[in-house]
Amino acid sequence: MKFDLFTLKKYDYKKIRNLKDNVIRKILFGFGATAVIFIIIILVFLLIEGLPFFLEGDGIDFFTGDVWDPSSPNTPRYGILPMVLGTFLVTLGAIVIAVPIGIGCSIYLAEIAHPKIRETLKPIIEILAGIPSVVYGFFALIILSTWIDDLFNSTTKLNALTGSIMLAIMMLPIIISLSEDAIRSVPQEMKEASLALGLSKWDTIRGVVVPAALSGITAAIILGVARAIGETMTVLMATGNAPVISFDMLSSMRTMTATIAIEMGEVPFGSTHYHSLFAVGIVLFAITFIVNFIADRVMKRFREKY
Amino acid sequence: MKWKTIKEHIIYSLLRLSGLFIVCTLAILLFYILSGGIGKISWEFLTNFPTNGMMSGGIFPMILGTLSLMTLTMLIALPLGIFSAIYLVEYAKPGRFTNAIRLAVHNLAGVPSIVYGLVGLGLFVVFLGLGLSLVSAALTLAIMVLPIIIASSQEALRAVPQNIREGALALGSTKWETTCHHVLPYALPGMLTGSILALSRAAGETAPIIMTGAAFYMTHLPSSIFDEFMALPYSIYTLATQSSNAEATRPTVFGAILVLLLIVLCMNLVAIIVRNYYRKKYRW
Numbered sequence: 001m002k003f004d005l006f007t008l009k010k011y012d013y014k015k016i017r018n019l020k021d022n023v024i025r026k027i028l029f030g031f032g033a034t035a036v037i038f039i040i041i042i043l044v045f046l047l048i049e050g051l052p053f054f055l056e057g058d059g060i061d062f063f064t065g066d067v068w069d070p071s072s073p074n075t076p077r078y079g080i081l082p083m084v085l086g087t088f089l090v091t092l093g094a095i096v097i098a099v100p101i102g103i104g105c106s107i108y109l110a111e112i113a114h115p116k117i118r119e120t121l122k123p124i125i126e127i128l129a130g131i132p133s134v135v136y137g138f139f140a141l142i143i144l145s146t147w148i149d150d151l152f153n154s155t156t157k158l159n160a161l162t163g164s165i166m167l168a169i170m171m172l173p174i175i176i177s178l179s180e181d182a183i184r185s186v187p188q189e190m191k192e193a194s195l196a197l198g199l200s201k202w203d204t205i206r207g208v209v210v211p212a213a214l215s216g217i218t219a220a221i222i223l224g225v226a227r228a229i230g231e232t233m234t235v236l237m238a239t240g241n242a243p244v245i246s247f248d249m250l251s252s253m254r255t256m257t258a259t260i261a262i263e264m265g266e267v268p269f270g271s272t273h274y275h276s277l278f279a280v281g282i283v284l285f286a287i288t289f290i291v292n293f294i295a296d297r298v299m300k301r302f303r304e305k306y
Numbered sequence: 307m308k309w310k311t312i313k314e315h316i317i318y319s320l321l322r323l324s325g326l327f328i329v330c331t332l333a334i335l336l337f338y339i340l341s342g343g344i345g346k347i348s349w350e351f352l353t354n355f356p357t358n359g360m361m362s363g364g365i366f367p368m369i370l371g372t373l374s375l376m377t378l379t380m381l382i383a384l385p386l387g388i389f390s391a392i393y394l395v396e397y398a399k400p401g402r403f404t405n406a407i408r409l410a411v412h413n414l415a416g417v418p419s420i421v422y423g424l425v426g427l428g429l430f431v432v433f434l435g436l437g438l439s440l441v442s443a444a445l446t447l448a449i450m451v452l453p454i455i456i457a458s459s460q461e462a463l464r465a466v467p468q469n470i471r472e473g474a475l476a477l478g479s480t481k482w483e484t485t486c487h488h489v490l491p492y493a494l495p496g497m498l499t500g501s502i503l504a505l506s507r508a509a510g511e512t513a514p515i516i517m518t519g520a521a522f523y524m525t526h527l528p529s530s531i532f533d534e535f536m537a538l539p540y541s542i543y544t545l546a547t548q549s550s551n552a553e554a555t556r557p558t559v560f561g562a563i564l565v566l567l568l569i570v571l572c573m574n575l576v577a578i579i580v581r582n583y584y585r586k587k588y589r590w
Contacts, residue, residue: 017480017483018480020480020482021480021481021482021483024482025397025481025482027389028389028392028393028396028397029393029397031385031386031389031390031392031393032389032390032393032394032397032398032407033407034386034390034452035390035407035410035411035414035452035453035456036406036407036410038410038414038449038452039410039413039414041425041429042414042417042421042422042425042449045424045425045428045429045433046421046424046425046428048428049424049428100324101324101327101328102324104320104321104323104324104325105321105324105325105327105328107321108321108322108324108325109325112318112321112322113325117325121325121328121329123578124328124329124332125328126574126578127332127571127574128328128331128332130503130506130507130510130570130571130574131335131510131567131570132509132510132511132512132539132566132567132570133510133511133512133513134510134512134539134542134543134566135335135339135510135542135563135566135567137543137546138542138546138559138563139335139338139339141546141547142338142546142556143338169331172328172331176328200310200314201314202313202314202317202318226416229418230416230417230418230419230420230421231418232418232419232420232512232513233512233513233539233543236543236547237543237546237547257418257420257513260420260423260424261420261423261513261516264423264424264427264516264517265516265517269432277424278424278428281420281421281424284418284420284421285417285418285421288416288417288418288421289413289416291416292412292413292416296412
């Protein structure tokens with residue numbers, strides 16, 4: 001009898017433990033689902049608030065119109081083209097500046113630099129990555145813009161070039177750290193084989209290491225671009241924010257992100273203008289989604305290779 | 307042959323130069339901010355309310371606003387992120403749903419911060435009726451930093467060797483006992499590092515809080531989490547771009563930037579120290 005009681009107790013205890021384990025498993029499953037729920041919520045809310053704008057009939061003008069003038073009392077125009085162009089040009093400028101420096105620096109860090117220099121440079125890059133964007137924006141607004149003005153005699157102090165330079169500096173930490181990882185993951189045997197065949201160190205880097213790491217470097221650049229497209233505060237404070245179509249890097253421009261940030265605070269809730277800003281948000285979301293998707297694909301290919 | 311060595315020398319110098327560029331950029335940035343802001347930092351500046359259209363006085367409400375926003379964000383994001391990561395690493399079986407979660411985390415990380423602001427406005431401020439408030443902003447930021455916390459926590463959990471789990475399971479522990487008593491203690495430092503970094507990111511973020519609760523000027527401290535608040539990054543932005551007397555408010559802006567940078571860089575430093583300490587302590 002005593003023995004029976006003992007086994008019964010032990011059995012119950014085990015049951016309770018297993019029950020507890022199962023309950024926790026279910027709860028954790030709920031936590032695991034939060035990311036999915038959030039991404040769905042983001043999509044749903046962008047659509048709920050953005051779709052009314054398209055339903056009101058301005059959809060075609062939105063994508064083809066070259067005038068953004070939503071506060072005009074008689075004929076408000078909602079053409080997204082000036083902002084798409086602004087985002088495109090500012091980002092392009094940032095790529096032109098950041099890619100050579102970024103690749104150069106990552107090659108230097110991965111292949112050439114003395115370990116001690118490497119150990120000091122890495123934290124510096126981490127610090128650059130950690131500086132809030134509003135600080136970069138302020139630097140562009142107060143200091144960089146006067147330098148640009150002195151150098152190029154631009155008509156406006158705040159222009160696309162100022163924004164591009166600042167975005168380039170913000171992209172660099174991403175590009176450098178990811179490209180360096182890519183370069184370092186190129187197998188040592190490949191380098192040794194190349195050196196053994198009599199190629200110089202630079203020829204090995206140029207002809208073997210960089211081509212082998214190219215897809216990883218590309219993914220790093222694309223991720224940097226995604227960051228630049230989505231960046232708000234820096235371009236908001238640096239580019240002057242005139243929504244006009246211009247290809248002059250020394251003229252004032254406005255990006256999609258800046259438009260949302262500037263105008264969201266002033267629009268009446270539920271107006272066409274309010275919904276149009278969500279429509280801009282949808283376009284922005286779609287662009288960054290596609291860019292990130294491409295980066296992901298390229299990165300996956302790189303990982304499969306090694 | 308000789309030409310080739312000269313060429314290589316030039317190329318090497320260029321590569322070194324790109325490394326130098328990074329150092330110079332940081333040096334210039336810090337130099338201007340330090341020289342502009344260091345004279346402003348004083349006990350009064352840190353503990354007083356702004357006066358005279360923010361041209362004089364202190365930045366106490368902004369510091370308090372930023373710190374309380376960070377605390378609230380962490381209270382929301384940390385449990386969500388850590389438990390999500392535990393589920394993904396310890397429990398999830400490969401399959402459609404797990405893939406969906408991975409994809410979702412990945413995509414959340416890529417969403418621009420201003421889009422988080424839009425969604426925060428639509429969802430928390432308007433739809434849930436939380437209004438422009440500390441809690442709306444914290445919820446928005448929490449969703450934003452969630453992917454960072456999940457990713458770093460996953461990495462920390464994966465770094466714990468499999469045989470520790472197998473040992474615990476072989477001795478009759480349940481899955482949760484194994485995770486809780488034998489995996490988490492070793493993964494916690496790594497999770498902590500990632501979370502501190504995420505927090506420092508939240509501290510400096512401006513775009514999402516513009517629309518969800520940051521106020522340009524308030525004469526009182528937020529009375530509850532449903533009140534609006536002043537925050538360092540937002541005040542820096544508004545004072546730098548929209549102040550009626552930009553020159554006169556400039557010292558305040560420099561001072562505020564310096565304080566914000568100190569907060570952010572200190573957290574980064576703590577994260578790096580924690581990481582290095584435990585990297586040395588646990589070597590599998």
